[in-house]
Amino acid sequence: MTAGERPADTGAVDRSEGFGERLLGVLLDRAHEIPPQLIAPLIAEEVARVGGRHVSILLQDYAQLLLVPLPGRRLTVGRPELISDSHAGTAFLYGAPVEVPQDDGVRMYLPLLDGSDQVGVLALTMDTVDDDDRRLLRRLAGLVADMLVTKHSYTDQFFLARRREPMSLAAEIQWSLLPPLAMSVPQVSVAGILEPAYSVAGDSFDYALNEDILHVAMVDAMGHGLDAATMATVAIGAYRHARRAEIGLSEIYAFMDRAIAEQFGPDHFVTAQMMRLDITTGHLQWVNAGHPAPLLIRNGQVVRQLESPTTLPVGFGGEEPQISEQMLQRGDRVLCFTDGLIEEHEAGEEQFGEEQLIHWVNRIERTEKGVRAVVRSLSHTLKQERGGSTSDDATLFLIEWRGGAADHLAVPE
Numbered sequence: 001m002t003a004g005e006r007p008a009d010t011g012a013v014d015r016s017e018g019f020g021e022r023l024l025g026v027l028l029d030r031a032h033e034i035p036p037q038l039i040a041p042l043i044a045e046e047v048a049r050v051g052g053r054h055v056s057i058l059l060q061d062y063a064q065l066l067l068v069p070l071p072g073r074r075l076t077v078g079r080p081e082l083i084s085d086s087h088a089g090t091a092f093l094y095g096a097p098v099e100v101p102q103d104d105g106v107r108m109y110l111p112l113l114d115g116s117d118q119v120g121v122l123a124l125t126m127d128t129v130d131d132d133d134r135r136l137l138r139r140l141a142g143l144v145a146d147m148l149v150t151k152h153s154y155t156d157q158f159f160l161a162r163r164r165e166p167m168s169l170a171a172e173i174q175w176s177l178l179p180p181l182a183m184s185v186p187q188v189s190v191a192g193i194l195e196p197a198y199s200v201a202g203d204s205f206d207y208a209l210n211e212d213i214l215h216v217a218m219v220d221a222m223g224h225g226l227d228a229a230t231m232a233t234v235a236i237g238a239y240r241h242a243r244r245a246e247i248g249l250s251e252i253y254a255f256m257d258r259a260i261a262e263q264f265g266p267d268h269f270v271t272a273q274m275m276r277l278d279i280t281t282g283h284l285q286w287v288n289a290g291h292p293a294p295l296l297i298r299n300g301q302v303v304r305q306l307e308s309p310t311t312l313p314v315g316f317g318g319e320e321p322q323i324s325e326q327m328l329q330r331g332d333r334v335l336c337f338t339d340g341l342i343e344e345h346e347a348g349e350e351q352f353g354e355e356q357l358i359h360w361v362n363r364i365e366r367t368e369k370g371v372r373a374v375v376r377s378l379s380h381t382l383k384q385e386r387g388g389s390t391s392d393d394a395t396l397f398l399i400e401w402r403g404g405a406a407d408h409l410a411v412p413e
Contacts, residue, residue, distance in 0.1 A: 020136050023049055027143050036155040040072025043122075043144055050136060052124040057112075057144070058088050059120040061164045062175065063197040064376050067092060067121055070161045076123075080164075083376070088121045093373045097138065099129060110137055112145035118182060118372065119145045163198075170201040170229035177204055177236055182372045186406045187279040188214055191371040192397040193379045195340075195390055202228030202270075203338050203393035206236050208243065209279070215243050216275040218291065218397055219314075220338040222268060234263055235270045235314060249274050249287045253314065253321050260315030269313035273336060275399075282328035282401050287321045289313050292342065295358065296326070297333040300365040302358045306334070333371070334399045335361060340392030341382060352386050360385065371398045 023046060034042060044055045054076045058067035066080040067088050083089035091098040091109035095118060098109040105127045112119040122141045126133060152158040167175075174194065182191040190207055194200045202221035207214065217239045221231035238259035242252040252274055260270055271290035277283070286294075286306070290313035293305040306326060312318030328334070343351050360381055368374045375398045383390060 020139075023136065024139060024143055027140075027147065031143075031147050031150070036151045036157050037072070039147055039151060040070065041074045044072075044074035046140065047124050047137075050126075050133065050140070052108075052126050052137070054107075054123075054125045056123040057120060057148075058092075058123060059148075059158060059162050060092065060118070061162050062167070063164065064181075064193060065380070066164065068161055068164065070120075070158065084380075088123060092118050092121050093376070094370060097134065108137065110141035112141055112148065114145040114149040114180075119148055165198050168199045168201070168225075170224075170226050171197070171199050173226075173229045173233060174200050174204055177206075177233055179205075179207055183207065183209070184371075185209065185279075186409075187402055187404055188277065189371050189400045189402070190214070190216070190398065191375040192395065193375050195379055195383055195394045200393050200395075201225050202232050203340070203395040204232045204236050205336075205395065205397045206239060207397075208240075212278055212280045214275075214277040214279055214399070216277070216336070216397065216399065217243075217272060218336045218338065218395065219270050219272045220291070220340070220393065220395070221270045224392075231260065231264060231268060231270055234259055235272065239272075239274065249276060249285060249323050250320050253287050253289060253311065253318075256314040257317060261317060264315065266316075269315040271313045271339070275334075275336075277328075277399065277401060279401065280403070280405070282330070282332070282403055284326045284328055284334065284401075285323050287311070287323055289318065289321065292337060292339050292354075294337075295335040295361060297335060297361065297365060298329060299331070300362070302335075302361050305354075328401045330401065330403045332401055333365075333374075334401075336397040336399075338393060338395045340390060340394040341396065343392065352382075356385065357382065371400050374398060 027046060047055045056076045057070040058081060059070055061068050065083060067083055068080045069077045071077055081088040083092060087098045087100050088109045091111050095111045095113060100107040105125050106129050107125050110122045112122055122144055192205050194203055201224050205218045207216045219232055219235045221228040235256055238256040242255040273286060273288050273291040275286040288308050288310040290310055293307050295302045296304055296306055308324035309322040311321035342354050342357055364374055364378050368377050375396050379396050
């Protein structure tokens with residue numbers, strides 16, 4: 001053996017760079033420094049190396065009605081696609097690739113998943129597709145989604161592409177406050193939606209998954225416009241601050257109550273509902289501060305309202321709230337909503353009401369799969385049933401508990 005030569009090791013791991021690693025590695029290596037406007041041509045170039053062409057990046061609009069094309073050099077920019085009636089929409093809603101044979105090849109629609117939040121869809125055309133192409137393109141789409149989420153925090157490019165009509169200042173504040181609209185891990189998934197998307201003001205929600213506990217809050221600030229948005233912002237900020245101090249639900253309520261009272265005075269309030277779900281056992285706890293009771297959905301049907309003692313809305317100095325509890329069964333869903341969803345009515349007519357809400361929940365649960373598809377379809381259907389408009393914010397938040405474990409995801413194959 002000559003000097004500097006390494007002994008042969010038949011068990012050594014092959015660390016040479018293959019085609020797939022080179023392809024994804026270019027995106028990884030450049031992602032840290034590339035400016036947002038160069039993401040599109042870089043993605044188009046990488047797709048071309050796999051044999052793809054006619055590349056489009058489609059992002060969900062704020063109303064969750066359309067997938068709109070992101071403008072960019074070397075991207076194909078066509079018409080927006082209906083989420084409810086398109087191949088791109090199917091890939092987006094259900095988080096699975098869709099392949100459509102065409103005269104010039106195969107049109108592929110790949111969901112852009114950041115974690116489990118659907119960012120949009122990557123569309124491209126291939127001459128032919130085999131399993132190696134599918135695997136590589138799926139991973140490429142995942143990396144593209146991560147890049148878009150990372151870059152969107154310091155550019156307006158993606159926000160502007162998603163807007164289909166003017167947005168109010170109050171709505172601008174609310175959208176900047178929200179977590180991702182959907183989240184899914186093996187044990188639990190959530191999805192939320194706000195209406196009216198471009199002028200929402202006082203409604204908001206928040207959630208966090210800390211170890212085995214899912215934390216959820218939904219708030220509805222009194223009034224409309226900028227005042228309501230400001231109160232909702234303080235309420236969510238106070239909720240996050242208290243939650244991160246790792247205190248109980250009663251203490252979280254008290255902290256939020258003081259924050260609203262001290263900032264806005266005795267004549268202002270925010271209704272709220274705060275929850276904790278142990279995703280390993282299905283043990284649900286919640287505090288209701290003047291909010292409508294959630295619905296418990298089992299086997300695709302509303303089985304009952306989760307009625308509970310309520311305390312005063314935050315800001316009114318209510319007594320220590322009683323914590324309610326419910327053991328969920330695997331597959332159970334819990335639907336939270338704000339009163340704007342059920343109190344809408346024409347002048348002199350009856351309110352929309354909880355009975356109609358339950359009717360449509362049962363109907364849509366039979367026709368849609370996945371919490372994101374259900375909550376989106378339910379919100380849009382309810383809006384149509386209320387006359388196509390809403391005079392108050394109307395928000396939905398859906399939780400599905402599946403149980404089990406996710407430890408296997410931390411073990412390399």
